[in-house]
Amino acid sequence: MLDVIRSVKSLLKVSRVHIDNDVFRLHYTATCVILLAFCIVVTTKQYVGDPIDCVRSAEVPQSVINTYCWIHATYSVKSLMHLSHQKDVVYPGVGSRSSADSSPSDHKYHKYYQWVCFMLFFQATLFYIPRWLWKLWEGGKIQTLMMDLDVGMCGETERKHKKKLLVDYLVNSLRQHDWYVAKYFTCEFMAFANVVGQIFLMDKFFEGEFLTYGLEVIRFMDQGDEERLDPMVRIFPRVAKCQFYKFGHSGTIETHDAICILPLNIVNEKIYIFLWFWFIILSILTGFVVLQRVILTACPPVRVYLLNMRFRLVHYDHFHTVVRRGSLGDWFLIYMLGQNLDSMIFREVIADMAKRMTAEPKDSSSAA
Known part of the structure; x- marks a missing residue:
């Protein structure tokens, strides 16, 4: 467990060389750490105990049911x-056999909780993935061009030599x-598509319940006690029913009703209400970044303004x-170098x- 925590902690280390922006870093640092931390929490029994505990008849062993x-x-x-605490109802969605003998279409099965830890990972x-891909494509270009010029305390001769090499490269490799x-803009767009796609992935995972989950929780707080149903209880029930079938002494099939407590859902409901808000905020921020990239591509004057700011x-x-x-591409390289x-x-x-760029036309005209 400690090894896993250390590996998660390593994602939070701030690199000396910055090759991306703050919003992009939120995807592969903060979000990855949050998801992996939640993955560890839901697999640790010390917080909620056993993930399921069913009340059953004496004929069926506890571990089996x-x-x-x-x-x-x-x-x-x-x-x-x-309905809650009314006749034949002990918990929302859980009643006695007489009240629960409904058609299968009236049953809402909760199949997701076995897969929560795998889904989070x-x-x-x-x-x-976008960070890994960009790091592969970037190939250490910024770090190579820096030549330790991020440290102002260096010899004058050494600084002038390194600065001349950098200027020569930037001028000679224009355009x-x-x-x-x-490649970088592609990775940013992949990050945006990923966070939006994961919202719909979670909605599919919870059978159409995730898209409006946060809004329903907010709406639930404004409703009266007599009319409201906690959406966290509906999506992540703490108590649910289960039916176990076995052969009886005469060879007929016997049905055993069980009421199961799902303590892990107390954690799951808090995890996914947080992820709902986090994904929404992250998708909005990343959407603004993608829009900014489109503007920068179409409007060169904005590039000057952004550098000046x-x-x-x-x-x-x-x-x-x-x-x-x-x-x-030259603007982006200069912007990245400016950060480092x-x-x-x-x-x-x-x-x-x-100075070099303004002097070049004069030099070429005089040579002619």
């Missing part, structure tokens, strides 16, 4: 959902980084010159680039 009901799923009676893996930025020490005209001469280089060194790099 518990295992059977856990594997084959419990159910609630839909027509009894809005699968979701965490999906959230990490050659479009494929680089296209992010890096105040650099002169606006220098940014304007660099962005006007370069492409979207020392601010004073970055200002000097942009100034040298702008």
Whole structure:
């Protein structure tokens, strides 16, 4: 268990080199840690005890009925959902045999709880895939170009030499980084598609109950006690029914009714109400990022404005010159370098680039 916790904790380590933005990092750091932590919680018995505990007749061993009901799923009676502590009803959706002898279509089976831990782990893996793919495609480019220039305390000669190498590369490779930025934008779009897709995946997992889950919980708090049914109880019942079949002494099939307590659902309901709000917020934030990328692709002046807002020490005209001469890929590479280089060194790099770019036409005309 401690090894698992340590591996989860390693996801929170902040890298020295930033190759993406804050919202993208929320997908593969915070969200992955949250999902893996929830996965650990639902598999640890010390918090809620056994995941299922059934009350049964004396003829069926406890371990047998518990295992059977856990594997084959419990159910609630839909027509009894809005009734509680009334005649023949001991819990919403759970009644005596006379009240529960309804058609199979009136039974709502709860088949998901065996798979919650696996689903949480699968979701965490999906959230990490865009990061893994971008790290593979990026190939350490930013770290290589940094050349330890993120540390301002270095020798003057060494700094000038490294700065010249960086400026030479950026000027000589203008308009050659479009494929680089296209890969990153693809990973951001994958992250957006993943979080939206996972909302619908959870809705499918809970048989159409997840999309409106958070809204129903909010609405439940404003309703009167006599008319409201807790949606967390409906989707994650703490008590449900189970029917066990066995051969009797005469060879006929006997039906044994059992009432099962599902203490794990107390944890599940809190996990998924949190995930509902988290996924909604994350999808909105990522949607804004994707929209920003579309605007940046279509409107070059916005790139200058964004650089100027992010890096105040650099002169606006220098940014304007660099962005006007370069492409979207050059803008993205400069933006990433600005996040990693020392601010004073970055200002000097942009100034040298702008000077080189404005001087090149004059040099070429005089040579002619």
